[in-house]
Structures are given as structure tokens and as C-alpha cells.
Amino acid sequence: MKKTVCFGEIMYRLSPPGYTRFCQTQTLEATFGGGEANVSVSLANFGCDSVYVTKLPNNPIGDGAVNELRRYGVDVSHIARGGDRVGIYYLEKGASQRASKVVYDRKGSSISMAEKVDFDWERILTGADWFHFTGITPAISDSAANITMDACMFAKKMGLTVSCDLNYRKNLWKTDKAGEVMGALMPYTDLCIANEEDAGDVFGIHAKESDVSGGALSREGYMEVAEKLAARFGLKKVAITLRESLSASDNIWGAMYYDGSDYHFSRKYPVHIVDRVGSGDSFGAGLIYSLLEGAASCAAVEFAAAASCLQHSVEGDFNLVSVAEVMGLVKGGGSGRVQR
Numbered sequence: 001m002k003k004t005v006c007f008g009e010i011m012y013r014l015s016p017p018g019y020t021r022f023c024q025t026q027t028l029e030a031t032f033g034g035g036e037a038n039v040s041v042s043l044a045n046f047g048c049d050s051v052y053v054t055k056l057p058n059n060p061i062g063d064g065a066v067n068e069l070r071r072y073g074v075d076v077s078h079i080a081r082g083g084d085r086v087g088i089y090y091l092e093k094g095a096s097q098r099a100s101k102v103v104y105d106r107k108g109s110s111i112s113m114a115e116k117v118d119f120d121w122e123r124i125l126t127g128a129d130w131f132h133f134t135g136i137t138p139a140i141s142d143s144a145a146n147i148t149m150d151a152c153m154f155a156k157k158m159g160l161t162v163s164c165d166l167n168y169r170k171n172l173w174k175t176d177k178a179g180e181v182m183g184a185l186m187p188y189t190d191l192c193i194a195n196e197e198d199a200g201d202v203f204g205i206h207a208k209e210s211d212v213s214g215g216a217l218s219r220e221g222y223m224e225v226a227e228k229l230a231a232r233f234g235l236k237k238v239a240i241t242l243r244e245s246l247s248a249s250d251n252i253w254g255a256m257y258y259d260g261s262d263y264h265f266s267r268k269y270p271v272h273i274v275d276r277v278g279s280g281d282s283f284g285a286g287l288i289y290s291l292l293e294g295a296a297s298c299a300a301v302e303f304a305a306a307a308s309c310l311q312h313s314v315e316g317d318f319n320l321v322s323v324a325e326v327m328g329l330v331k332g333g334g335s336g337r338v339q340r
Contacts, residue, residue, distance in 0.1 A: 002292040003049040004130040005160075007151055008036030008137040009111045009144075010054055010065050011087040013277075013317060019095045028090075032068045033317025035134040035167055038278040041318045042285030042307070044073035048292070053124060053151075055080040055114040062086060062110070072318065080118040083110025087140075091277060094248030100276070104171055112141040119147060121154035130288055131155035134165040134281075135202065138181050139172035145181050152188035161291075163191040165284050166198035178202045186233035191291075193239045193284050199225050203232070219256070219265065226258035236260050239301065241283050241308070249273055253309050255283060257301035264298045266305035271312045282319035283308035286326065306330045 013033045016025035037052055044050035052074045056062035058081045065086060066076050087106030094100035106112065125131065131151065138145035155162050164185065168178055179202050186192065200206040205228045207221030226238040237259055244252035254268040286307030290300035306329040311319040 001047065001049045002130070003051065003128045004040070004043050004132065004288065004292070005051045005053060005125055005128045005155075006036040006040040006043075006132045007053040007148065008034055008134060009087055009106070009109060009140060010034040010037040010052075010056070010069070011089050011106060011109075012061065012065075013089055013091055015091045015093065019093050022090070022092050022101075031316045032065050033089075033278060034087075035136045035165065035281055036132060037069065038281035038317045038319065039132055039165075039285045039288070040074050041069065041072045041320075042282055043289060045320065046285070046289045046323050048289060049075065051075040051078060051124070051128065053078045053080075053119065055083060055110040055118055057081070057083050057085055057110050072320075078119075078124045080110075080114065082118070083113050085109055087112070093275065096247050096249050099248050102171070106140060109140070111137075112144055114143060114147060116143075116147055116150055119151070121151050122158070125151075125154055125158050125160060128155075128158075128160055129292060130163065131160045132163045132165075132284065132288060133185075134167040135178065135182055135198075136167045136169055136172065138185065139169055139178065149185060149188075152185055156188045161190050162188055163193060163284065163288060164189045165193040165280060166195075166202050167280070168198045168201040170201070175201050179204070183233070186235065189233070189235060191237040191239065191287075192229055192233070192235050193241075193280070193287070194225075194229075195241045195280060196222070196243060199229060199240075203229070205229060205232075222256050223258070223263050226256065226263070230258065230260065239283075239287055239304070241280055241305075244268075251276075251312075253279075253305065253312070255301055255305040255308075257287070257297055257304075259297040262297065264301050266301045269305070269309040271309055273312050275315050276312055278317040278319060279308045279311045281317070282311035285319065289323075302330050303327070 286304030
């Protein structure tokens with residue numbers, strides 16, 4: 001069984017029921033989620049020995065987060081405990097032409113205040129095959145950025161494959177600092193995952209003839225983006241998710257994977273969205289799983305795109321679909337007919 005390690009912040013997600021707005025609701029539904037935690041749960045669901053690393057307070061909310069990860073088969077033995085709070089994000093799900101909205105309340109969270117001494121990376125990474133982080137974690141605080149750098153350095157020293165999902169969040173930091181911090185982390189990264197906007201926001205590398213807000217994406221433009229990312233930072237592989245946004249409810253979803261020599265584009269999926277949060281993370285998990293299993297490049301991106309397609313149909317951050325369900329879609333399923 002392949003062993004993966006993910007490092008980041010798991011948060012409390014508070015959302016109005018269904019598609020009601022913040023100003024309408026008198027109740028909020030509470031679940032847990034967060035970039036790297038979403039990847040870790042997906043990998044555990046696919047059968048990997050999935051380890052998740054973070055810092056959580058010693059209180060019932062922190063316990064709830066640990067228990068939520070544990071019930072999906074994630075190894076939580078390296079989670080540090082301490083600090084004052086779990087970060088929160090509020091999500092108002094969009095519909096039709098009304099966009100979703102996210103409000104962060106994560107300042108002073110335990111992981112944002114963590115110190116290097118909280119994590120023994122040599123012990124944590126021993127026996128692991130893969131280390132994953134996102135651009136969200138270095139954005140939450142300078143100390144979190146320093147810890148991420150430590151983890152990446154140890155991972156490379158110990159021979160792990162390192163992946164990073166750029167995941168630029170404008171509500172957490174500005175593009176200039178994001179470029180500086182993420183640029184320093186890229187030399188330790190083997191696989192960089194991005195969406196149609198991240199490379200431009202973080203590194204100023206834009207896809208030609210693409211209009212993200214208008215839903216027009218250029219295949220050739222993103223091939224060039226992948227090549228430039230790889231050349232600038234010495235990356236071995238680059239993956240880009242490609243979302244053609246028709247509305248908040250309906251998208252066309254696909255992906256591209258550059259394996260260092262060839263470009264591979266997945267099938268495109270018309271997606272009617274139940275919940276889109278975590279879709280990029282489910283793509284990353286699908287790609288990591290496939291590559292660890294030794295899949296060919298074209299098969300790996302097809303599995304990852306199908307996994308993330310299915311995530312759009314699942315409430316909450318976590319992608320609770322099986323390998324068999326993903327493979328069923330890859331092989332031509334997707335009609336939505338009842339399975340008996």
C-alpha cells in the first residue's frame with residue numbers, strides 16, 4: 001500500500017442549508033474541509049495509507065476534526081495539538097448566474113500559529129512515497145510558510161515525490177507575496193497542479209486566447225503555460241484543471257496533464273453542480289493515486305478528471321466516491337441511471 005502525507009489546515013465549514021443566502025438563514029450546517037484534508041480523505045478512500053498533518057486545538061471542535069478524518073480512514077497520529085481555535089469558512093452556495101461566496105474566519109487558528117518544533121518531519125515522512133501541500137497553507141501565516149518549506153526540504157532529501165496545488169486565494173495574500181513564497185517552494189516540487197487562473201495570478205504566466213470569466217479556454221494556451229512553468233522551476237510534471245463556466249450551476253470540466261514530454265487532455269464532462277468546493281482537490285488526489293499506481297499519463301489524467309467530475313455531485317468538501325465508481329465513469333458511464 002502506497003503511503004501519502006498531506007499537510008495543511010482543516011477548517012469548520014458553515015453553510016446555509018441548500019441554496020439559501022446568508023441573509024436568509026437562521027441555521028448553518030457544519031462540516032469539515034480544507035484543501036489538503038480533502039486530498040487526504042480522497043486518497044484514503046482510494047485505498048492509500050493516507051497521513052494528514054496539521055495542528056488543532058485541544059478542545060471538542062479540534063476533537064471533532066480529528067474524528068471526522070479518522071472515520072474516513074485517514075491516519076491522524078501526527079496531528080499536533082495546541083493553540084486556541086479551528087479556522088472557519090462560511091460558504092454560500094451559488095446557483096444559476098449567482099456566484100458562490102466564501103468568507104474566511106481563520107486568523108489565529110492553531111495551524112497558523114504553529115512552530116517548526118511542532119512537527120518532526122523526518123519521523124512523519126519515514127516510509128512515505130508522496131508529500132502533498134497547497135498554496136493555501138503558506139498563505140495563512142509566515143510561520144506556516146516556513147513549516148511548509150521545512151516539510152518540502154525533508155521530503156526531497158528523503159526521496160519522496162512532492163506535489164503542490166497552487167490554489168491562489170486572493171482573500172489570504174497578494175499576488176506579489178504569493179509569487180515570492182511559492183516561487184521558493186517550487187524547486188522542491190515535482191508535480192505542480194493549477195487551475196486556469198492560478199499560474200497567471202501567482203507567477204504571471206497567462207494562457208493566450210483564453211477568457212476565464214467568459215468560459216473560453218485555449219488548449220494551446222495551457223500547453224504553453226505548462227511548458228513555461230516546467231521550464232522556470234524545473235518541474236517534472238504539470239497538471240491544469242480546465243473549467244468552462246457556463247453558470248454557477250453548469251460547467252464543462254476537464255483537465256490537461258504535461259508529463260515532461262507530452263500533453264494529455266482528458267475527456268470533457270458537462271457537470272450540473274451540487275457542490276463544487278473540493279473539486280480541484282479531488283482532481284489532485286485522483287492524479288496522485290493514479291501515478292502511484294503506475295498508470296500511464298493518459299490514463300492518470302482521465303481518472304483524475306473523472307474523480308473530480310463526480311465530486312461536483314457530492315455535498316461537502318470530501319470526495320466520497322470509490323475507485324470502482326470513478327472507473328465506471330472513465331469507461332463510459334455517467335448516464336445517472338439507477339444501479340441495481
